[in-house]
Amino acid sequence: MSLVVKDNSLINASYTLSLVEQRLILLAIIEARETGKGIDTETFLEIHAQHYADRFHVDVKNTYSMLSEAVLTLFNRQVTYMTVDERRNKPEKRVVRWVSGISYVEGAGVIKLRFAPEIVPLITRLEENFTWYELMQVANLNLYATRLYELLVCWRSTGKTPVIEINDFRSKVGLVENEYKAMCDFKKRVLEPAIKQINEHTDITVKVDQHKTGRSITGFSFKFKPKPQTKTNKAISQGRDPNTADMFSKMTDAQRHMFSYKLSEMPEMSKYSQGTESYQQFAVRIADMLLQPEKFEELYPYLVKIGYK
Template sequence: MQLVVKDNALINASYTLSLVEQRIVLLAIIEARETQKGVDTETFLEIHAQHYADRFDISVKNAYAMLSEASQALFNRQVTFMMIDEKRNKPEKRVVRWVSGVSYVDGSGIIKLRFAPEIIPLITQLEKNFTSYELSQVASLGLYATRLYELLIAWRSTGKVPEISLDDFRDKMGLASNEYKLMHNFKNRVLEPAIKQINEHTDITATYEQHKQGRTISGFSFKFKQKKVRKGERCEDLIRDPNTPDFFVKMTDAQRHSFANKMSEMPEMGKYSQGTESYQQFAVRIAEMLLEPKKFRELYPCLEKAGFQPTLN
């Protein structure tokens, strides 16, 4: 079991990370807790492309490229969290970097990072308020679903998350002020795909309720419950789609790119998005994924929804 453990201040923090960067942070947190030498301001943690590929079911080649790209952006990523000024006993908003140093070892598929001093206590000194979950629960989730899953399970003891204001919720999802400003876009591209992914791929089933001031939606609250797992059965067995076809159909390049463009705009494809990429960039990656038999079978329901009709030999 690989356990991700975070202080609740970090769970409820506001930050913007791509999906790859977020996954690197999760793997680094696991490494930080499992290492025998401990974590301090001098400790560099190593994340290997093979490890990343194994945990998130992608090719090692893609993992190399993802880690290399992430290493260039991760140093500038910030996190904003609330704490208490003990001297004045008042809330204090603190902004810090995630890491104090990061590098990529060319040709080795290894990213090395050192957590910033303010982050270290939030992942290693967890005597009071913390949340933990197995990494496997978020391995198949997209960017927004991962963040929402963390927010939900911080309330695992009650199964209810009190109303979160719209602005606060957007911050917690890592959205910029100009992203998905219209409510129907926010719901279709962020909230509802995240709920759907959580319900399909994790150990909980979640619903949300919207709250209004007048006619304007002002916030959301959530309820969730633990899925029942029968003895000797895994959650993966409960959520497997029995209708997923056990075949691979070769497509022409023109077909792959045509359907990939359609699929890139589907809400249910959100879990495969890297968060910061354009629809065009996403479509190119989808076209590459359709070359892999395993991914083809996984993506087939979306491919069929886009209008693809295979001719079987």
């Protein structure tokens, strides 16, 4: 499973990335997690052209040139997000770069990138305020659909978003000021295709409501719900034996991954860790353990300690 974890302040930030650049960011997060390298301000993470092609179902021959071009643009990309000035206890709008260094290895089809210091905690802070999703959910989405999906799953617990003001929404999905200014163009080129792709290719179905001031559309809100899965399809999608009973717990997959990260940081769980594995690797293993009835029962007291009911 290729799990992407981002702080919700980053999910709700405003930034403009191309589809290739957005995917590179996601692959770098996964690279750090799957290799155990972690994400810090010193380590260069590697993204291979073949991995990119495999994950996003594109021809590897085209991937080399796409990655080479992305190096030239990603370094200059900025992200604007809201934080709090703790001394004054006031909102603070912060503008930072995504990466502090990036390079392309000629002939090898490899990008090396290092996240900027301000971005690192937004990706690695696994507290209450994060959103997770599997890369496979966005593998077949365009840029706008990917950003919309990220925004929606921030509200997975409620299944609906608040009203998002139109200019705020435009910046969140990565539009620059003069792109698709006419509402008819915005709907036709951005909103409607994004919703269609999400409904066709992801684990949720979404509907949009438009909100008006007078005759003008001034914002949108969204309602969404998980797609129903048969037991067999669910088991297959998770790589499990469809004949194995897994109804011993009402824990959803979203909860399983969230609680596995919390469990990985508990001192009491150290007896389950192996060798020098990172917290991220340990959490992945715990998530798998929670799929086993006997292990779930064994870990249940720890789950209760961290808020599972």
